[in-house]
Amino acid sequence: xxxxxxxxxxxxxxxxxxxxxxxxxxxxxxxxxxxxxxxxxxxxxxxxxxxxxxxxxxxxxxxxxxxxxxxxxxxxxxxxxxxxxxxxxxxxxxxxxxxxxxxxxxxxxxxxxxxxxxxxxxxxxxxxxxxxxxxxxxxxxxxxxxxxxxxxxxxxxxxxxxxxxxxxxxxxxxxxxxxxxxxxxxxxxxxxxxxxxxxxxxxxxxxxxxxxxxxxxxxxxxxxxxxxxxxxxxxxxxxxxxxxxxxxxxxxxxxxxxxxxxxxxxxxxxxxxxxxxxxxxxxxxxxxxxxxxxxxxxxxxxxxxxxxxxxxxxxxxxxxxxxxxxxxxxxxxxxxxxxxxxxxxxxxxxxxxxxxxxxxxxxxxxxxxxxxxxxxxxxxxxxxxxxxxxxxxxxxxxxxxxxxxxxxxxxxxxxxxxxxxxxxxxxxxxxxxxxxxxxxxxxxxxxxxxxxxxxxxxxxxxxxxxxxxxxxxxxxxxxxxxxxxxxxxxxxxxxxxxxxxxxxxxxxxxxxxxxxxxxxxxxxxxxxxxxxxxxxxxxxxxxxxxxxxxxxxxxxxxxxxxxxxxxxxxxxxxxxxxxxxxxxxxxxxxxxxxxxxxxxxxxxxxxxxxxxxxxxxxxxxxxxxxxxxxxxxxxxxxxxxxxxxxxxxxxxxxxxxxxxxxxxxxxxxxxxxxxxxxxxxxxxxxxxxxxxxxxxxxxxxxxxxxxxxxxxxxxxxxxxxxxxxxxxxxxxxxxxxxxxxxxxxxxxxxxxxxxxxxxxxxxxxxxxxxxxxxxxxxxxxxxxx
Numbered sequence: 001x002x003x004x005x006x007x008x009x010x011x012x013x014x015x016x017x018x019x020x021x022x023x024x025x026x027x028x029x030x031x032x033x034x035x036x037x038x039x040x041x042x043x044x045x046x047x048x049x050x051x052x053x054x055x056x057x058x059x060x061x062x063x064x065x066x067x068x069x070x071x072x073x074x075x076x077x078x079x080x081x082x083x084x085x086x087x088x089x090x091x092x093x094x095x096x097x098x099x100x101x102x103x104x105x106x107x108x109x110x111x112x113x114x115x116x117x118x119x120x121x122x123x124x125x126x127x128x129x130x131x132x133x134x135x136x137x138x139x140x141x142x143x144x145x146x147x148x149x150x151x152x153x154x155x156x157x158x159x160x161x162x163x164x165x166x167x168x169x170x171x172x173x174x175x176x177x178x179x180x181x182x183x184x185x186x187x188x189x190x191x192x193x194x195x196x197x198x199x200x201x202x203x204x205x206x207x208x209x210x211x212x213x214x215x216x217x218x219x220x221x222x223x224x225x226x227x228x229x230x231x232x233x234x235x236x237x238x239x240x241x242x243x244x245x246x247x248x249x250x251x252x253x254x255x256x257x258x259x260x261x262x263x264x265x266x267x268x269x270x271x272x273x274x275x276x277x278x279x280x281x282x283x284x285x286x287x288x289x290x291x292x293x294x295x296x297x298x299x300x301x302x303x304x305x306x307x308x309x310x311x312x313x314x315x316x317x318x319x320x321x322x323x324x325x326x327x328x329x330x331x332x333x334x335x336x337x338x339x340x341x342x343x344x345x346x347x348x349x350x351x352x353x354x355x356x357x358x359x360x361x362x363x364x365x366x367x368x369x370x371x372x373x374x375x376x377x378x379x380x381x382x383x384x385x386x387x388x389x390x391x392x393x394x395x396x397x398x399x400x401x402x403x404x405x406x407x408x409x410x411x412x413x414x415x416x417x418x419x420x421x422x423x424x425x426x427x428x429x430x431x432x433x434x435x436x437x438x439x440x441x442x443x444x445x446x447x448x449x450x451x452x453x454x455x456x457x458x459x460x461x462x463x464x465x466x467x468x469x470x471x472x473x474x475x476x477x478x479x480x481x482x483x484x485x486x487x488x489x490x491x492x493x494x495x496x497x498x499x500x501x502x503x504x505x506x507x508x509x510x511x512x513x514x515x516x517x518x519x520x521x522x523x524x525x526x527x528x529x530x531x532x533x534x535x536x537x538x539x540x541x542x543x544x545x546x547x548x549x550x551x552x553x554x555x556x557x558x559x560x561x562x563x564x565x566x567x568x569x570x571x572x573x574x575x576x577x578x579x580x581x582x583x584x585x586x587x588x589x590x591x592x593x594x595x596x597x598x599x600x601x602x603x604x605x606x607x608x609x610x611x612x613x614x615x616x617x618x619x620x621x622x623x624x625x626x627x628x629x630x631x632x633x634x635x636x637x638x639x640x641x642x643x644x645x646x647x648x649x650x651x652x653x654x655x656x657x658x659x660x661x662x663x664x665x666x667x668x669x670x671x672x673x674x675x676x677x678x679x680x681x682x683x684x685x686x687x688x689x690x691x692x693x694x695x696x697x698x699x700x701x702x703x704x705x706x707x708x709x710x711x712x713x714x715x716x717x718x719x720x721x722x723x724x725x726x727x728x729x730x731x732x733x734x735x736x737x738x739x740x741x742x743x744x745x746x747x748x749x750x751x752x753x754x755x756x757x758x759x760x761x762x763x764x765x766x767x768x769x770x771x772x773x774x775x776x777x778x779x780x781x782x783x784x785x
Contacts, residue, residue: 019061020053022046026069036065043071043098047083054082061085066284068095072102073262081270081317084277088266090284093327093351100262100312100331101130101288106242108252114245115227116252122240126259127222127291128332129233129244133256135288135330135354136244138174139234140221150466151176151219158218159190161197166225172237173223174294175201176413177213182468183304184416184440186213187293190220207416208299208306209376260290260332264310270317272341272394277319285327286312291356292333293414299374300363300423302478303446305416307363307423311337318342325349333357335410338425340365342397349661350405356413359435360405364396364424369449370502371480379483382492389502391450397425404432406664411439415466418444418474426506427452434459434658434668439466441474441524442515445508448477451531452506459658461516461540461671471524471542472517473510475532477549479503482528486548490570490592493550497572500550504531514634514657516540516671521565525549536652538636540674543587546575555579556650558636560674563608563692569593577601579648581626581638583677585611587692590785602626602644604677607691607700607752614756622647631676691752693759694784695724696735700751710740711775716750717742728783729767735782736773743770759784 024046025039032038040046046064053062062083068091079086090096104120111117129136137144141163142153157163159175167173173190188203204213220226224234224243233244246252265286270276289312297306311334315321320343328335328350334357338345342362352359366372370386373379386392402420411417419435422428423446435442435458442460445453455473463472481499483489493499508531515522515537522539525532530549535556543562546552548569553576563584564577568591575595582601585608598617603609605623612618627639637651638644659665690697701707701717710719720739723730730736741749744758745768759767765785771778 018059019063021063021065022049023065023067024071025067026071027067039067043077043088044074047077047079050083050086051080058082061087061278063087063089066090066096066098068092070097070099072099072258073265076262076264077266079266079268079276079279081274081276083279086278087280087282088284089280089282090326092283093285093325096283097285097287098265099258099286099288100265100290101126101128101258101260104129104242104257104259106252106257108244111243114230115243116246117241117243120235120240120242120259123237124240124259124261125237126235126261128260128288128330129242130258130260130288130330131246131250131255133287136233137229137231138221139223139227139232139243140219141223141226142219143229144231150178150217154217154219156216156218158220159199164193164199165197167223168225169238170199170223173199174221175199175213176219176221178217178415178467179207179209180211180214181209182214182217183207183209183211183470184467185414187414188213189294203294205297206293206306206414207304208302208374209304258288260288263290263292263295263333264314265289265312267314268316268318268321269314272317275317275319275341276321278321279318280322280324281313282322282324282326285329287328287330289331289333291413293356295333300446301366301369301449302373302376302378302482303423303476304376305421305423305444305446307361307421308333308357309337309339309363311335311357311361313337314339315342315345316340318345320344322346322348323350326351328352328359329354331355331357333414334361335359337361337363338397338400339363340395340397343399345397345400346403347405348401348403349664351664351667352405352407352419353409354412355410357411358414358417358421359407359410359419360402361418361421362397362400362423362425362428363421364391364449365393366424368393368395369424373478376478377484380480382496385480387502390505391426396450397428399427400425400429402428402430402433404659404661404664405434406659406668407433407435407442408437408669411466415439418442419460420444421446422453423447424449425453426450427454429454429456430458431455432457432656432658432660434664436460436462436669436671437465438463440464441470442472443474445475445529448479448500448504448528448530450506451504451508453508455508455510456512457656457658458513459668459670460513462669463517464519467519469520470517471521471545472515473513473522474520474524474526475529476526477504477528477530479528479530486568489548493570494572500528500530506531508532510534510537512536512652512656514538514540514671516674517542521545522559522562525552538654538657540671543582543584548573550574552576556652557581559583560631560636561677563587565589566591566595569595579650581644581649582608584608585691587695589695600647602647602649605691610753611691611693611756614753614760620647628676632673634670634673690721693756694727694729696720696727696729697722698741698752698755701740710738710772712740712772716748717772718749718752718755728785731783734780735771738773740772741769742772742777744768
């Protein structure tokens with residue numbers, strides 16, 4: 001026993017002896033040696049000393065302890081492979097601040113009205129002005145308005161000829177506009193004005209789905225003449241003068257001014273052959289970097305994304321590194337990125353907010369992708385395609401963890417962004433994160449390469465706030481099998497059934513999450529997304545969209561007030577949808593098939609269930625009140641006597657979503673509570689609730705009052721309550737809101753069930769209807785595809 005004790009003591013002493021601790025203090029003295037009593041004055045000095053020590057003995061571990069204070073970096077901290085087994089540790093996020101900004105010496109003089117001016121150092125270049133630790137507003141039109149929606153204020157005439165004519169020197173202004181389809185945004189620099197008075201632009205390279213700038217959702221900044229409200233500023237680089245409109249009551253002599261001069265703060269960079277290992281960064285606040293939207297971007301395969309391969313904290317060629325318990329705020333671009341080869345990177349317990357780009361990104365190298373394409377319309381012919389499954393090399397992130405992070409108010413300038421972004425990666429786990437108040441997706445997977453991701457216990461809501469046609473979770477899968485011509489894609493996958501799994505080699509799991517999206521879908525599996533298992537998720541508002549793809553299993557989910565949105569499925573999609581509670585009928589569009597299995601689901605109304613049963617699906621499903629326990633507190637578990645349990649649904653935890661770290665949980669918001677739609681029974685074959693067909697809302701004629709209002713002879717027929725302007729049934733003077741369908745193909749329609757029965761038997765792409773419109777019968781031919 002004594003020998004064992006001595007052995008343990010020896011090992012402990014050896015470990016301690018192999019660790020050297022260095023100290024950095026903002027109050028240190030130059031030429032100190034880095035001890036706690038004689039700390040370095042800069043982190044750069046500590047890193048330099050660490051490299052020197054590791055050069056003498058590579059086996060030692062080094063801890064750089066950063067004592068309370070503000071540390072303004074002169075250049076990014078670079079961590080090469082020689083610094084493996086390094087900790088950079090602050091005392092606390094409230095005490096230790098690493099900044100990409102420098103203090104600004106000012107001598108303010110009154111310029112005009114409320115505007116003041118000061119001379120700054122010659123050729124000082126910055127795009128963020130920070131006053132008392134708060135970022136100010138670069139002079140813009142229209143003025144910043146937190147409730148102004150797109151760009152926090154937008155104007156159609158942002159760069160109109162008339163407006164440009166009022167500017168003395170438009171050169172250097174930044175023009176921001178949404179994509180014409182609101183699929184992200186574009187950013188341009190004005191480099192001149194042509195003979196017609198129009199702006200000459202450079203840029204617009206930030207989105208992989210080319211389009212003209214949106215005609216209405218526009219904003220311009222960095223224009224002196226637009227400096228017209230409190231908090232705005234402008235730097236005239238030709239005269240090295242800074243102009244500023246202080247807020248009311250501000251004393252310019254006592255406040256602190258800083259300007260951002262760095263794009264990134266820490267670069268941990270090795271190679272596949274010589275990686276950086278075991279670097280731990282913790283207990284630090286990182287802030288005040290430059291914006292990066294005009295840097296070089298690259299396409300992320302055929303997703304809608306282009307991305308700047310850079311971030312405030314950047315990892316490439318690393319193993320077993322960690323970023324823990326830190327805060328990231330007012331960073332101009334991406335926050336944390338794992339680029340190319342990284343394994344076992346852990347990002348845990350952090351607070352990320354008020355940042356310009358994406359929060360956490362995993363982005364592999366395209367060289368790892370077999371036969372890659374880089375634009376929506378590109379496709380490599382099968383005869384020229386590499387048909388081997390899986391990655392081609394090792395230059396991609398894998399086995400990484402994003403856990404217990406609070407992420408909100410990111411994408412403040414860039415709109416094609418996400419809380420967690422994954423592209424060309426494998427086995428990434430995102431767990432217990434709270435993500436909200438973002439312009440696009442909370443979590444985005446850009447492609448099928450190579451799957452194996454696990455998304456669990458996340459709370460994602462208030463998403464797609466400044467864009468459209470997206471989800472709280474979004475994915476694409478425009479992999480080797482995917483073709484923009486769906487007929488070609490169908491023939492390719494019919495001839496090669498395993499082709500969708502060549503890239504999506506592992507199943508991605510989405511489980512035990514809570515999603516809410518009020519401007520898209522709660523979960524949106526878009527073009528080609530394949531090989532997913534989606535279960536035990538609470539979808540609070542807009543349901544689950546599955547666009548064309550293969551081998552998706554969705555089971556035991558709750559879709560409050562909404563349903564499954566199957567879009568353009570192929571005959572052999574292999575999709576499974578079962579044991580789910582759905583609030584409405586399926587909202588299908590242009591289906592060639594109804595998947596492998598849709599059954600054992602629980603609907604809130606009989607009509608919603610009947611729509612599926614007409615297509616010989618959901619034959620074992622049921623309908624009724626699921627008996628949710630306490631929706632008012634977001635508890636949607638069902639009671640012990642719930643009829644939903646009889647079809648195979650099982651309760652799952654409702655109290656594990658989002659961050660669990662107490663300090664972050666205290667700060668975190670929760671989603672808005674949905675108001676359950678009322679279900680009103682009547683005696684006319686089901687209910688009086690609406691049901692969707694080709695995204696138009698239909699309902700039975702169900703009362704004498706409706707009979708009278710629509711001028712009908714009987715209480716029979718189907719009312720078109722609401723239309724979708726892009727529905728094929730609406731085009732070419734088709735259906736209109738307020739129409740009542742009386743006959744289809746010459747057959748009388750009593751109710752919605754009759755309508756779907758006849759429609760299911762229809763083999764043509766059009767229907768002949770007899771409708772009542774404005775109390776007058778008329779015939780109508782509508783398209784169904």
